[in-house]
Amino acid sequence: MKVSLNLLKKFVDLEGLTPEEIAHRFTFAGVEVESIEHIASGSKLVVGEVIHCENMENSDHLHVTKVNCGPEYGTLDIVCGAPNCRKGLKVIVALDGCVLPGGTIKKGQIRGHESNGMLCSLLELGVDSKYLKEEQTKGIEELPSNFEVGSTNVLELLGLDDVVLDLKLLANRSDLYSILNVAKEIKTLFSKETKIPEVKVKENLKASFPVDSKTEKCPQFSARVVKGIVTKESPSWLKEALRSSGIRSINNIVDIGNYVMLLTGQPLHMYDLDKLPKKELVVRDDIEGDFVALDEKTYKLQKGDICITSSGKVMCLGGVMGSLECAVDEKTRNIVIEAANFDYASIRRTSIRLNLSSDSSQRFVKGINPNQYNFVMDLTADLLLSLAEAKEIAEVDTYLKAEFKPTRVASSFEYINARLGTSFSKEEILSALASADIKVEEKGEKFVAIIPDRRIDITGEADLSEEVIRILGFENIEAKLPVTELFVGHLEPNLEKKRIVRSYLRGIGLDEVLNYSLMRESEINDFRILNKDEAYRVLNPLTDEHEYVRTNLLPSLMNTLVYNKNHSNDNVAIFEVSDIYSKENKKHIHLGIALVGNDLRRFAIKGEAYSYYHLKGVVDSLLALFNIDEKRTVLARCSEQEFHPGKSATLKIDGKLAAVFGELHPNTLKRYHLDKENVVVLEMDLGVLFDTKTSLKKMEQISRYQSVKRDFAFIFEDKVTSKEVLSEVRKINRDLIKEVEVFDVYKGEHVKEGHYSLAFSVYLNSNEKTLSDKEISDIEEQIIKAVELKFGAELRK
Amino acid sequence: MSEIFSKVSQVKEKIISEMSSIKDESSLKEFQEKHLSKKSELSQLMSEIKNLANEEKAKFGQAMNDARSAVNEAFQKKAQEINDALIARKLAKETIDITLPGYNYKMGGINPFYLVQDEIIDTFVSMGYEVKEGPDVESDYYNFERMNIPANHPAREMQDSFYINPTTLLRTHTSPEQARAMDEKEGKPLMMICPGKCFRRDDDDVTHSHQFGQVEGLVVGKGITLANLKGTLELFIRKMFGEKRQVRFRGSYFPFTEPSVEVDVTCMNCGGKGCSTCKGTGFIEILGAGMVHPNVLKMAGYDPEVYSGFAFGVGIERVAMLRYGIDDIRKIYQGDVRFIEQFSRK
Structure with missing residues (x-):
């Protein structure tokens, strides 16, 4: 809401208040002033007359002038480049030292000619070009000849001394879409006197225009006939008042409607009386069909839209836009003025559906003062009398669903202080409420507040507490810690566990990233492995880039990898932990990891290319971190097309799919333009990990006796996995074999095609005694026999 | 007779003096073979014992022993010297560039978010406080109705939302978790926060993001006041931004709080003197807060005559941007490791 201070001061005393003071106080009282705009500025300006003007030799546009600046400043030599500069012209002179929006004017030499100032255009004074005629933007301003040479109040003479406050109004203060109510706010916050005009119009026509409402959505509808009007240009004060509020002037009739709305916040509509099919207006909401609006476009009406009808035909889409059929134009002589109140929700729905929004509909949507229609009607009629030569003014016809009753709120002084944590006296609270025009009926410690009609936001005693504190000042609130029961602060279990996973992964050097949850359709269909459920689609996306709610994390992480590769980040190890959402499964907690390039942790210079085993290690460590025994897991080859079939795996915990990880298929790499890279990724459903029940781990006894280590190496067929071998070995003697560890894997020379060599160490120990050589060699023999028999393996000597 | 004694002494001196010529391991070995074996000149002198009178024999033996130990001692010392030099040369060869990068045990970077x-x-x-997480995909009921924003309420204009279907949307704030928390507590006092992702139909630019993070806070109890909100936020802000920070309230509006305030804190860049970060005001807007609206309490089954509460919502990116001087919110979501790796604990 743009508030011109020149307009505002017609209605409230602004004496002694700077725009900055108003902005500060308003902002702290919950009415934020977003900007203070000076229409024009200039510190040392004077009206001058060009008494001599000649073209400068060797210049195609410069003029050498002598300008009479009155008795105080005398005649000055000034060089001017404007094409319209000529002898006899009254001009705005910026004197030496004048500060303009573009900089400070200093006297000096221009091509050998002395110049003691500048002749100005309005653009140079900071006036926005949208308010200027084209010729005004092309040269210096041509002042009216009656301006007195030597006058220094140039901005005031031009009506450009105005300051506009831009109010950023929140939904509760719809009353301030009204200059008169802003004037009342000044009264509330600065104890200034308002100067709201009392208007009483003498009617010379009886009420004879039936109005009715057939819908709950219109609780009040008033109409007044005005006859004999003349359409013409508005006077300059009216144009200026509208311009400073950002409204374009059309003609006196339209401008009066807009001006009344600007002053009161009540949207008006005007019908050409002679174009109405019948002398009546009836509000209905049961009409379907086409409607040709003022903008000459056709709109489809639906049941529920508020329609103002005459003889069953729609004359206006209530609160949104009038019809072309009965629009007021230059030939209009007799009009009907409408001032009504409509259900904000209905206006909002219609306005959104038809994509039609106007100053009127916006005010209805936010809510208007329900009880000022008579004042509004009189104010309008009064202006039509003085500016549009109106001859006949009819009495107002009003439909009213129910008598208006002001809101009454019961509260107590104690409540106000208890809610705020303050100790304001009764008198302080009463004076704050009184300044906001809230009348109070006291009953001892309690009271009933009677709310002024314009404040539709105040409905309960909590609202009163806000009114008191914003008027008395939030600086009166002293900081006090609450006195409550004691609680043990804690995180939800899953949040706690997510933190454990995140700190572990950062601990091993991975970078934690955060990606958008909304993705493209093509992206969410990639790596659709752990969660195959249907994705949520946004009905009203801003771009197709952010249309679907991601169901897996790997597509995001792949994009982030690509982003990094494209920015020459060659070695990248990133992860993200995030909740994901999909239609059937609702919420899952996922972990995604993506690695590309070299692992620089082992040795920062050389590094080691990332491989399947990097993430296998992470998976094993996470299982260990959550105390999940390997026996409860199944690792299987992954057959998903995105992955390298021989270098990827899926992990199940207690039969539930928990993770997929490994190196990528060349086709996938190609799709992401990462052909030359080794990329290893993982996606894990952390929920499976978190929900796996494990019992509290108790201490295991460590043997006091010396442990014995025996190494073995066998040649196996490629299809045999190390896990099978190790578990077979462990089975041989679960008491004495404490650990079996792989220490070498070899393929190549001395090992025949399709085979590999696996070397492992077996740690033997007993909790009861030192093992004898015999016992040790017995186990050795059993191991060799079992491995040879089970796998057809060959012991390497 | 004394001749033989002086001979022993002479030989001993000669051997010891010859030791100075030992320069390396091989000459050490050579010397050992020549002078410390049984056939050495000194050992050979032992054979003279038979020519001595009995009473002289013991004396001679003693002299020989003394000479031998003197030689041995000197030799051991020399051997140690040679060995030390040898090790020193070996270690010198093993010298490495101590300025090369070490193994990389750095923590991974953390997104400042x-x-x-x-x-x-x-x-x-x-x-x-207890910490709860609500869902990103939220019902219209919790996101709006329970936050005192009924259908077609003008405040819904402020929160242009991503809808999944007419009754489901991506939450526009973490506030709905207030209602869920209160539902769970069934009328008992509570203190909770809820961190999480939120979504609004904003075009992405330097300061706007269609996705952003918020931390919601809620305290409900008997006798909770606006002054308690100020006390709590002051404690929080001083912990986050330093002891000297001042907290300031400005009037505002949220449908689910009454009174509602914007909370400003002393500018962390200039400390309140006024600078470009705070546009000369000395303060920076950091969060929105207020006293829980009686309707919100009522809908959750709390009697607003008995209970009151305060609530607040902090924008995570905003705090991160102010604190770390991040100039573009999109950098938080880009995942550039050169950005992420600038941040670790504190």
Whole structure:
């Protein structure tokens, strides 16, 4: 809401208040002033007359002038480049030292000619070009000849001394879409006197225009006939008042409607009386069909839209836009003025559906003062009398669903202080409420507040507490810690566990990233492995880039990898932990990891290319971190097309799919333009990990006796996995074999095609005694026999 | 007779003096064979014992022993010297460039979003709050109705939302978790925060993001006041931004709080003197807050005559941007490791 201070001061005393003071106080009282705009500025300006003007030799546009600046400043030599500069012209002179929006004017030499100032255009004074005629933007301003040479109040003479406050109004203060109510706010916050005009119009026509409402959505509808009007240009004060509020002037009739709305916040509509099919207006909401609006476009009406009808035909889409059929134009002589109140929700729905929004509909949507229609009607009629030569003014016809009753709120002084944590006296609270025009009926410690009609936001005693504190000042609130029961602060279990996973992964050097949850359709269909459920689609996306709610994390992480590769980040190890959402499964907690390039942790210079085993290690460590025994897991080859079939795996915990990880298929790499890279990724459903029940781990006894280590190496067929071998070995003697560890894997020379060599160490120990050589060699023999028999393996000597 | 004694002495001196010519391991060995074996000149002198009178024999033996130990001692010393030099040469050859990078045991970088979120969580946990997470995909009912924003309420204009279907949307704030928390507590006092992702139909630019993080806070109890909100936020802000920060309230509007305030804090860049960060005001807007609206309490089954509460919502990116001087919110979501790796604990 743009508030011109020149307009505002017609209605409230602004004496002694700077725009900055108003902005500060308003902002702290919950009415934020977003900007203070000076229409024009200039510190040392004077009206001058060009008494001599000649073209400068060797210049195609410069003029050498002598300008009479009155008795105080005398005649000055000034060089001017404007094409319209000529002898006899009254001009705005910026004197030496004048500060303009573009900089400070200093006297000096221009091509050998002395110049003691500048002749100005309005653009140079900071006036926005949208308010200027084209010729005004092309040269210096041509002042009216009656301006007195030597006058220094140039901005005031031009009506450009105005300051506009831009109010950023929140939904509760719809009353301030009204200059008169802003004037009342000044009264509330600065104890200034308002100067709201009392208007009483003498009617010379009886009420004879039936109005009715057939819908709950219109609780009040008033109409007044005005006859004999003349359409013409508005006077300059009216144009200026509208311009400073950002409204374009059309003609006196339209401008009066807009001006009344600007002053009161009540949207008006005007019908050409002679174009109405019948002398009546009836509000209905049961009409379907086409409607040709003022903008000459056709709109489809639906049941529920508020329609103002005459003889069953729609004359206006209530609160949104009038019809072309009965629009007021230059030939209009007799009009009907409408001032009504409509259900904000209905206006909002219609306005959104038809994509039609106007100053009127916006005010209805936010809510208007329900009880000022008579004042509004009189104010309008009064202006039509003085500016549009109106001859006949009819009495107002009003439909009213129910008598208006002001809101009454019961509260107590104690409540106000208890809610705020303050100790304001009764008198302080009463004076704050009184300044906001809230009348109070006291009953001892309690009271009933009677709310002024314009404040539709105040409905309960909590609202009163806000009114008191914003008027008395939030600086009166002293900081006090609450006195409550004691609680043990804690995180939800899953949040706690997510933190454990995140700190572990950062601990091993991975970078934690955060990606958008909304993705493209093509992206969410990639790596659709752990969660195959249907994705949520946004009905009203801003771009197709952010249309679907991601169901897996790997597509995001792949994009982030690509982003990094494209920015020459060659070695990248990133992860993200995030909740994901999909239609059937609702919420899952996922972990995604993506690695590309070299692992620089082992040795920062050389590094080691990332491989399947990097993430296998992470998976094993996470299982260990959550105390999940390997026996409860199944690792299987992954057959998903995105992955390298021989270098990827899926992990199940207690039969539930928990993770997929490994190196990528060349086709996938190609799709992401990462052909030359080794990329290893993982996606894990952390929920499976978190929900796996494990019992509290108790201490295991460590043997006091010396442990014995025996190494073995066998040649196996490629299809045999190390896990099978190790578990077979462990089975041989679960008491004495404490650990079996792989220490070498070899393929190549001395090992025949399709085979590999696996070397492992077996740690033997007993909790009861030192093992004898015999016992040790017995186990050795059993191991060799079992491995040879089970796998057809060959012991390497 | 004394001749033989002086001979022993002479030979001993000669051998010891010859030791100075030992320069390396091989000459050491050579010397050992020549002078410390049984056939050495000194050992050979032992054979003279038979020519001595009995009473002289013991004396001679003693002299020989003394000479031998003197030689041995000198030799051991020399051998140690040679060995030390040898090791020193070997170690010298093994010298490495101590300035090359070491093994990389650095923590991974952390997105400043999480840095701020985790710190806010820790601060409130230490004050006794519980931390809850609500869903990103939320019902219209919790996101709006329960926050005192009924259908077609003008405030819904402020929160242009991503809808999944007419009754489901991506939450526009973490506030709905207030209602869920109160539902769970069934009318008992509570202190909680809820961190999480939120979504609004904003075009992405330097300061706007269609996705952003918020931490919601809620305290409900008997006799909770606006002054308590100020006290709590002051404690929180001083923990996050330093002891000297001042907290300032400005009137505002949220449908689910009454009174509602915007909370400003002393500018962390200039300390309140006024600078470009705070546009000369000395203060920076940091969060929105207020006293829980009686309707919100009522809908959750709390009697607003008995209970009152305060609530607040902190924008995570905003705090991160102010604290770390991040000039573009999109950098938080880009995942550039050169950005992420600038941040670790504190």
